[in-house]
Amino acid sequence: MLLVGAIAIVAVVLTVQLRAILLGAAQQRIESIGNDIVEQVDRSGVTGTFGEGFQFDQTLALQENLDHWASPTTYLEMDNASGYPLGKSSNMGGERFTPTPLLPPQPPFYTDENIPELGHVLVRTQILDVRSGIMIKIGESLAIYDSTLARVRTLLAIVVVVAAGVVAAGSYALASRALEPIDRLIAAMREIRSDQLDSRVGWSDRADEIGELARTFDAMLERLEAGFSRERQFISDASHELKTPLTIINANAQMLERWADRDPQVRADSLRAIRDESAALAQIVNGMLLLAKAESGDGIPREPVALDAILADAVRSGRPRAEAKSLELNFVSQAAAGQPLVYGDANLLRQLFTNLIDNAIKFTDRGHVDVRLSARNGTAEVDVVDTGTGIDAESLERIFDRFYRTDKSRDRAVPGTGLGLAIVRSITRVHEGSVRASRRPEGGTAFHVSLPTLTSIS
Ligand code: ADP
Secondary structure, eight states, rough: OOHHHHHHHHHHHHHHHHHHHHHHHHHHHHHHHHHHHHHHHHHHHHEEEEEEEEEEGGGGGGGHHHHHBBBTTTEEEETTTTTTEEOOOGGGOOOOOOOOOOOOOOOOOEEEEEETTTEEEEEEEEEEEETTTOEEEEEEEHHHHHHHHHHHHHHHHHHHHHHHHHHHHHHHHHHHHHHHHHHHHHHHHHHOOOOTTOOOOTTTTTTTTHHHHHHHHHHHHHHHHHHHHHHHHHHHHHHHHHHHHHHHHHHHHHHHHHHTTTTTHHHHHHHHHHHHHHHHHHHHHHHHHHHHHHTTTSSSSSSEEEEEHHHHHHHHHHHHHHTTTTOEEEEEEEEEEEEEEEOOOOOHHHHHHHHHHHHHHHSSSEEEEEOOOEEEEEEEEEEEEEEEEOHHHHTTTTTTSSTTOOOHHHTTTTOOEEEEHHHHHHHHTTTOOEEEHHHHTTSSSEEEEEEEEEEEEE
């Protein structure tokens, strides 16, 4: 539309220009005749003054004289001051120009007239003699001018219409060609149903932007599929974990129903089992809630948190359990350039270290658990090291997975949910940090947490 509009504007400008040029040529022609006649009047000599002894050379108004200036397209008429014709060129026949009674002085002017026999004429009226007011009217036929202009207008209109047609057809073809692969891509995307996340558009060979879009879409599907599969696994693991205590609670409830009245021992055992299993259930549910919170990322409240105070808290809460097992629990803060501040959620950070310290105590029977804090170059490093059972190389890869517990801890019936380290990993991630575990050559396990620090306070 813009292009057609531009072409139409060019056509209008061209017509206006052409009209001005043609009209200018006609004006020039009659102006030069007018000037020649004025020269002739000057030469013929006018004597006397207006009113007394005035004499205008009347022969100038004779038809022969006027015919001398006339041509098939140029007409001449000489009028007196009241607009009465003194003479006309013979080609005017019985016609005359519209009378314009004038009082001199008056500069030459142009009018546009339509005269029955002569047609469309441009008329120049010029006073020849200031005293008598005699004037010459020279008309130039605009027939050729009109027909030329009409032809050019028709031609330009055709050009505009044809251009519009060509532009419209071209744009349509171009747009269809450009959109065709997008239509095919949309069709391919529509075929992929929500329960078929393993299908792909598969346009790996296309090198253009559409191919890039298809590949990006496939990559997104890949991530979605992995995410969905992780969530499915989580739901299945969670159901499995919840099922065991529920089954035990159910079985003990049935025992109570049958035996509670008759056997006080059964009643006491069943009630204890129900209490223990419901506590385990609550622990799993709490763990899942905490994990969901830690994974919510941006949703957590953040403030500058002094890491040494958080660690001191976590160590303090672990101390009774360490003492119950006669374990040494040490906390050493080695932060050289003041105490590191982490920008994050104090409760989540406390949970992170509580989980690591609890595990260290849980899986250590003899020796000690050391917690060390150091900070350098904008990073706080926390080590939680124990002299416990250690973790075999195969399990080291998986201990951060949700619900993963090593066979050792299952066999020994160590209490736990398998969510503790998954929570640790989520909390470090949401604080843009990292966590890794390693086996100590001398036995035991070392957990190493790195967290970016805000600044240090002295
Ligand atoms: P749990 O609730 O079982 O402790 P976690 O996610 O905290 O769940 O730990 C996962 C598994 O990693 C544990 O079951 C245990 O086998 C192993 N683990 C974690 N911490 C230690 C440690 N300090 N020493 C030995 N094994 C550990």
